[in-house]
Amino acid sequence: MSEPLLFRQATLPSGEQTDVLVRDGLIVEMGSVTSKDARSVDAAGLQMLPGLVDLHTHLREPGFEQSETVLTGSQAAAVGGFTTVFPMPNTMPVADNPSVVELELARGREAGYVQVQPIGAVTAGLAGTALADLKGMADSRARVRVFSDDGKCVHDPLVMRRALEYVSSFDGVIAQHAQEPRLTEGAQMNEGEVASRLGLAGWPAIAEETIIARDVLIAESVGAALHVCHLSTAGSVDVIRWAKARGIRVTAEVTPHHLLLTEDLAESYDARFKVNPPLRSSEDVMAVRQGLADGTIDIVATDHAPHPAEAKECEWDVAAFGMVGLESALSIVLLTMVESGELSWSDVERVMSRAPSQIGRVEWSGLVVGAPARLTLVDPADRHVFSAEHLASRSQNSPYLGRELPGRVVYTAFDGYLTVDAGTLVPAETVAAHAAATRANSAASGGVTNG
Amino acid sequence: MIRHLLSTRDLSRTSAIALLDTAEDMAALGARENKKLPALRGKTIVNLFYEDSTRTRISFEVAQKRLSADVINFSARGSSVSKGESLKDTILTLRELGVDGVVIRHPSSGAPQLLAERDWIDVPVVNAGDGTHEHPTQALLDAFTLRKEVSGDDSRGRGLDGARVVIVGDVFHSRVARSNIWLLEHLGARVTVVAPATLIPSGAERWPITVSYDLDAALSEPVDAVMMLRVQSERMREAFFPNAHEYAQGWGLTEERFARLAPSTLIMHPGPMNRGLEICSAAADSSQSVILQQVANGVFVRMAVLYSILTGTSEVSHE
Ligand SMILES: [Zn+2]
Numbered sequence: 001m002s003e004p005l006l007f008r009q010a011t012l013p014s015g016e017q018t019d020v021l022v023r024d025g026l027i028v029e030m031g032s033v034t035s036k037d038a039r040s041v042d043a044a045g046l047q048m049l050p051g052l053v054d055l056h057t058h059l060r061e062p063g064f065e066q067s068e069t070v071l072t073g074s075q076a077a078a079v080g081g082f083t084t085v086f087p088m089p090n091t092m093p094v095a096d097n098p099s100v101v102e103l104e105l106a107r108g109r110e111a112g113y114v115q116v117q118p119i120g121a122v123t124a125g126l127a128g129t130a131l132a133d134l135k136g137m138a139d140s141r142a143r144v145r146v147f148s149d150d151g152k153c154v155h156d157p158l159v160m161r162r163a164l165e166y167v168s169s170f171d172g173v174i175a176q177h178a179q180e181p182r183l184t185e186g187a188q189m190n191e192g193e194v195a196s197r198l199g200l201a202g203w204p205a206i207a208e209e210t211i212i213a214r215d216v217l218i219a220e221s222v223g224a225a226l227h228v229c230h231l232s233t234a235g236s237v238d239v240i241r242w243a244k245a246r247g248i249r250v251t252a253e254v255t256p257h258h259l260l261l262t263e264d265l266a267e268s269y270d271a272r273f274k275v276n277p278p279l280r281s282s283e284d285v286m287a288v289r290q291g292l293a294d295g296t297i298d299i300v301a302t303d304h305a306p307h308p309a310e311a312k313e314c315e316w317d318v319a320a321f322g323m324v325g326l327e328s329a330l331s332i333v334l335l336t337m338v339e340s341g342e343l344s345w346s347d348v349e350r351v352m353s354r355a356p357s358q359i360g361r362v363e364w365s366g367l368v369v370g371a372p373a374r375l376t377l378v379d380p381a382d383r384h385v386f387s388a389e390h391l392a393s394r395s396q397n398s399p400y401l402g403r404e405l406p407g408r409v410v411y412t413a414f415d416g417y418l419t420v421d422a423g424t425l426v427p428a429e430t431v432a433a434h435a436a437a438t439r440a441n442s443a444a445s446g447g448v449t450n451g
Numbered sequence: 452m453i454r455h456l457l458s459t460r461d462l463s464r465t466s467a468i469a470l471l472d473t474a475e476d477m478a479a480l481g482a483r484e485n486k487k488l489p490a491l492r493g494k495t496i497v498n499l500f501y502e503d504s505t506r507t508r509i510s511f512e513v514a515q516k517r518l519s520a521d522v523i524n525f526s527a528r529g530s531s532v533s534k535g536e537s538l539k540d541t542i543l544t545l546r547e548l549g550v551d552g553v554v555i556r557h558p559s560s561g562a563p564q565l566l567a568e569r570d571w572i573d574v575p576v577v578n579a580g581d582g583t584h585e586h587p588t589q590a591l592l593d594a595f596t597l598r599k600e601v602s603g604d605d606s607r608g609r610g611l612d613g614a615r616v617v618i619v620g621d622v623f624h625s626r627v628a629r630s631n632i633w634l635l636e637h638l639g640a641r642v643t644v645v646a647p648a649t650l651i652p653s654g655a656e657r658w659p660i661t662v663s664y665d666l667d668a669a670l671s672e673p674v675d676a677v678m679m680l681r682v683q684s685e686r687m688r689e690a691f692f693p694n695a696h697e698y699a700q701g702w703g704l705t706e707e708r709f710a711r712l713a714p715s716t717l718i719m720h721p722g723p724m725n726r727g728l729e730i731c732s733a734a735a736d737s738s739q740s741v742i743l744q745q746v747a748n749g750v751f752v753r754m755a756v757l758y759s760i761l762t763g764t765s766e767v768s769h770e
Contacts, residue, residue, distance in 0.1 A: 191653050192653050192654045193653070193654025193655070193657045193658075194654070195653065195654075196652030196653050196654050196655060197460070197629070197654075197658075198560055198561065198584060199560035199561075199581070199582045199583035199584030199585070199626060199629065200560055200561075200582075200583075200584075202653055204653075268564075268568070269560075269561030269562075269564050269565055310537060313537070313539055313569075314537055314538060314539065315538060315557070315559035315561065315562050315565065316559065316560065316561050317559045317560065317582070318559065
């Protein structure tokens with residue numbers, strides 16, 4: 001087992017200062033703690049958060065390992081302070097059956113940096129017609145509860161209705177990538193003056209808003225749970241606000257990039273800024289910040305989307321959509337929401353850890369004695385020019401390279417062992433060994449329990 | 452002096468007028484028996500055409516040859532994705548071949564800007580039409596033609612202040628319209644854009660233009676030039692308008708509309724024309740039409756552009 005850790009004088013989201021003793025994978029003592037055998041970590045001035053949870057990650061394995069693997073994506077997550085990621089099913093083969101989600105789960109456990117909790121496809125092959133093996137994935141070792149065709153919209157209203165109903169049989173949720181396909185044929189960036197001037201085909205706000213409006217009404221009629229991925233427009237915030245006021249079971253996420261970046265970045269034709277849904281207007285950015293601040297939007301999720309250099313170093317309209325985001329997510333939330341006073345640290349804990357766990361149906365205990373030691377420590381006073389050396393992802397398509405960002409993850413602990421130590425990623429072999437030891441230990445104790 | 456010609460939007464009024472004046476010099480040379488100028492002798496220019504456009508390529512090629520440049524024509528069909536080699540790799544190859552300037556025509560908006568701004572190659576870049584973004588040399592030749600018609604031999608140094616230009620048709624898909632809108636604005640002209648609402652780009656209310664859906668109303672006031680844009684009939688399949696007949700009735704320069712036009716109003720078209728759709732033959736072939744002058748002036752304007760950016764001066768020495 002890993003050595004015990006004593007974080008001294010950490011600041012909790014409540015603002016309270018405490019020592020935190022971690023032993024055998026758990027938080028075992030808080031308050032004023034002394035320990036003879038634990039490694040002492042000076043956490044004075046560091047903000048402690050429960051491990052961050054990303055409900056929207058693309059790990060690319062299996063099938064696109066030149067962009068990312070479960071291992072490298074897990075490393076990127078750890079660097080960003082995450083301890084759980086939900087990989088999207090648009091792999092090759094598609095994660096639309098138990099064997100692919102179990103493969104992802106196993107790769108995640110071997111890597112040992114984070115909990116990899118797979119999302120299953122809604123429809124077979126993401127084709128939008130026949131339902132995938134939804135219950136098979138739910139009953140598999142991966143215990144899938146979130147289903148999404150992300151990258152594509154479940155646009156057939158009959159399929160969407162049936163999927164919402166069907167997964168409600170086992171407490172599942174459909175995470176919808178809201179994009180009306182006919183209104184976005186060939187779409188390249190936010191529809192509006194900038195797109196018209198640049199000669200790039202527009203991706204209109206209504207293509208997102210009409211699907212969300214439709215889906216909340218379907219969800220209401222069947223009493224099922226709907227989650228809206230990467231909401232990006234002011235109109236979408238209004239629709240979600242209306243739906244929640246009406247009591248509809250809907251949750252919504254916003255990405256860090258939609259909290260900060262705007263459509264005018266496309267003026268460079270630099271495809272690092274090409275993402276789906278596209279960067280929107282500054283009015284939209286203000287509206288999603290407001291929505292996150294007032295609770296209309298439940299969570300921040302990265303939509304971490306790695307792509308190789310050649311998919312971005314090309315003409316805008318042939319470039320791939322997407323940007324990496326795990327390593328920078330917390331910094332962007334600090335920059336846009338915390339430094340402006342719109343979110344407190346307790347709110348950050350909620351939107352980046354507790355609420356995504358609840359939506360994703362994974363256990364969450366927070367920073368309390370007896371909880372699994374999944375935590376991250378951030379230096380909020382740090383400011384650094386974000387560069388490729390801050391990326392652990394196999395891909396470097398970050399829109400923030402060269403920007404000064406606040407906040408730096410200094411330590412991340414997963415089930416009691418460090419994955420980031422003094423700002424540096426712990427090597428794969430060390431982490432894998434800890435993970436293996438933890439598995440062996442829990443198997444042994446499980447054996448005892450079962451008699 | 453400008454380094455590249457990527458768009459008219461980022462061209463200053465001064466630079467635009469300097470280019471038009473240099474084009475006047477080129478036109479004067481064009482009238483001589485020996486039309487050739489040794490200005491670009493020893494310089495190699497590549498015409499990198501990712502889109503079929505015989506008209507534009509030939510116009511550039513004539514301009515290059517009159518300036519004594521060595522010319523490489525590189526044609527590639529379709530996007531870099533279908534072709535296999537990336538734009539970047541093609542450009543790196545050209546760099547090693549030692550070209551002195553690139554003229555690029557590309558179906559992707561922004562491709563010329565990538566060439567100019569990335570560290571792939573360090574030579575002047577001329578945009579010969581990119582996607583639905585811009586076609587700056589077309590706008591310059593339109594402005595040159597219009598200025599010559601309006602101001603005659605007294606053109607040099609002048610803009611198009613107070614001129615009224617009506618641009619009609621598929622602005623949504625037209626790089627020519629975009630380049631004209633910005634350039635005409637810089638030169639002081641007033642621009643009215645006329646099309647069905649489906650063919651007006653989103654956000655165009657923020658552009659320096661008046662938008663109208665009614666061609667007859669737009670032509671009822673005095674107009675210096677009416678510029679008809681090419682309309683591709685396949686647009687009707689994308690529900691931009693119901694059919695060619697209805698389009699022609701509403702927004703075509705029909706014989707009836709042509710008959711009502713003041714004799715002084717110039718008729719322009721960037722070509723190739725769809726006779727009977729956006730323009731009737733009577734108008735296209737009339738004495739008010741400057742469509743063929745546009746073609747001739749295209750060579751002078753392209754000579755001026757290449758001369759200016761490759762020699763770094765707008766002064767033409769008559770050696
Ligand atoms: Zn998506």
